[in-house]
Amino acid sequence: MFINKSMTVNVIKITEDKTLAQAKKKMTLHGEIRHLPVVDAANTLIGIITDRDIRSALPSDRNVCAPEIKAASEKLKVKDIMTKNVVVITSEGTIQDALLLTQKYKVGALPVVDGKKGLVGIISTRDLLRAFINVLGIKEPGTLLCLIVEDEFGIMKKITDAIYEEKISTGSILVARYWEKNKRAVFPYLLTQQVTNIKKRFQSLGFQLLDPMDWSLEPDTK
Numbered sequence: 001m002f003i004n005k006s007m008t009v010n011v012i013k014i015t016e017d018k019t020l021a022q023a024k025k026k027m028t029l030h031g032e033i034r035h036l037p038v039v040d041a042a043n044t045l046i047g048i049i050t051d052r053d054i055r056s057a058l059p060s061d062r063n064v065c066a067p068e069i070k071a072a073s074e075k076l077k078v079k080d081i082m083t084k085n086v087v088v089i090t091s092e093g094t095i096q097d098a099l100l101l102t103q104k105y106k107v108g109a110l111p112v113v114d115g116k117k118g119l120v121g122i123i124s125t126r127d128l129l130r131a132f133i134n135v136l137g138i139k140e141p142g143t144l145l146c147l148i149v150e151d152e153f154g155i156m157k158k159i160t161d162a163i164y165e166e167k168i169s170t171g172s173i174l175v176a177r178y179w180e181k182n183k184r185a186v187f188p189y190l191l192t193q194q195v196t197n198i199k200k201r202f203q204s205l206g207f208q209l210l211d212p213m214d215w216s217l218e219p220d221t222k
Helices: 019-027 049-056 067-074 093-105 123-137 156-167 194-206
Strands: 035-039 046-050 109-114 120-126 145-149 171-176 183-192 209-211
Touching: 035 120, 046 049, 046 109, 049 145, 049 209, 067 194, 093 109, 093 123, 120 123, 123 171, 156 171, 156 183, 156 194, 194 209
Parallel strands: none
Antiparallel strands: 035 046, 109 120, 145 183, 145 209, 171 183
16 A cells, blocks of 8 residues: 555645744644644755654743743744654655654654655554554454464465355454464454354364464563
């Protein structure tokens, strides 16, 4: 799934000459906005500022501070505290790319740019969650199973054939690594609450059923 299908196109942005008070007001006016891309007159991305940056730079409304400190803070501009080396992604990138970038750099949003660093959108962790909820089909009621299977050719066909033969609709099937060598954890999300028969079928095929809450990449050493 490409970024341009999930990103926010109508980006709330700001220029570097605005004060922090103006940036704070803009975030407040737009509710859940936590990141403001900073652009120049040509809409080229030159930085980003977050609500955390603003909170760190401005004295709290509840705190009493010296007049000179308050006056100095009121003069602060976006350019004074914005992050200039912005982690970005292009609209040709995928949701998977965005997930890896947000995890690697510990950021809450990625500005989306074109080839000339022109701002064309922004994708937040909330956008990514929404996209994966749709991909996984978990908006619909269902049951998540966990199968521990051999890591060998043809296993996925056996799983999907068993589900098909039980006439069960599938929201999604995820495959993850497992700590035991040559094993994989497979997570079918089935769009039914009636899973007794399919569990028995999986067991008859030699698959180990595991409570999804008990899955981990490492063995339990307790």
